[in-house]
Amino acid sequence: MACDRENGPKAFVTGYPIKHSRSPLIHGFWLKELGLAGDYHAIEVKPEDFKDFVSTLAENGLAGGNVTIPHKEAAYAASERLDEAAKAIGAVNTLWLENGKLCGGNTDAYGFAANLDSGAPGWDKADVALVLGAGGASRAIVHALLSRGFSRIAVVNRTLSRAEELSAHFGAKVSAHGWDKAEDLLAGAGLIVNTTSLGMSGHGTVEDFPLDFSKADRNTVATDIVYVPLRTPFLAKAEAAGLKTVDGLGMLLHQAVPGFERWFGVRPSVTEALRSHILEDMAKAGAL
Known part of the structure; x- marks a missing residue:
């Protein structure tokens, strides 16, 4: 028809x-x-x-x-x-x-979760998540994670006060940290989400992404909400460290x-x- x-x-x-x-x-x-x-x-x-x-x-x-x-x-x-x-x-x-x-x-929260359901089934069996960035998109991500039962969500941001606003909004399960704490928090996270502009087209290369994934567990899932480029420096670096990765295009489609x-x-x-x-x-x- x-x-x-x-x-x-x-x-x-x-x-x-x-x-x-x-x-x-x-x-x-x-x-x-x-x-x-x-x-x-x-x-x-x-x-x-x-x-x-x-x-x-x-x-x-x-x-x-x-x-x-x-x-x-x-x-x-x-x-x-x-x-x-x-x-x-x-x-x-x-x-x-x-x-x-x-x-x-x-x-947005629905789209984020549905993308991971498709690309990394079982992702929500993890207990702890690390969210990089505390901008507007981060609220949808944190809401999705809480809805799926995560008991601890660490939000890392260069400006600590922005992360503290998210923690205050969502409650005790969400903690706020400066960027200097990011690598220490990698070890306990079953999911790592990049919501920052780091890695977007024109925002640097794989080498420029300021995070060493060597401390992350190899069963950890890494996902970026950015989809241009499809394989961001964040995802490339996580993949090189042996982590399971899911790109951000599916979030756009599912939402x-x-x-x-x-x-x-x-x-x-x-x-x-x-x-x-x-x-x-x-x-x-x-x-x-």
Whole structure:
């Protein structure tokens, strides 16, 4: 069945800037694969215009959409109803309308966990996790880890006060440390998560990543939430030390699933075909 773009639900991804988002590729792939009517496209919205934009979704014929930087906190504030993940994380990345009300959710924690379920089954049997970085993305990661039963989560950050904010927000299971403690904490961690910009394209090489994995247990899983490049210096260094690694692309793909289901009424699957579709686009853009 051909996809009827005109008569089905219309959804979006918004941010500022937004032109490099791969969300339209993901949702467009599913619409075509499932033969569903609908449309998903990118809409660039300036921060000062965001409140007006989300208040007029219904009159503009939009069923909802994804929200990315810098609008996640503004989407949280604008939502009339929040899901539990959004409440815990303090940010919204998915919007939908329900009985005329603007609802906000956060699927980043779900996407993170689902990616590890796929790439490293049993990862959540570990008891202790080490999270590198205490930026906005770290809240979703810590929420996911607590939800999966981790009893101790060490957050390491160059600015200790940022890590202390996370610890205060989530409670006693989360401890805050300066970067100088990172290597000492490696030994007891069953999972290591990089949420920092270290290792992103233009942010250094394998040799530059400031962590020696020799103290880590060889059964430890290492994952990066960055997916450009796909094999970050963090992952390359962990892999060279014999650790199991999971790249960040799957988090992007899996976090898109719940929103698609809300707007278009069918729950899609993250498949190798979808991953290949996005990798092909990344290769064309020189992002691998």
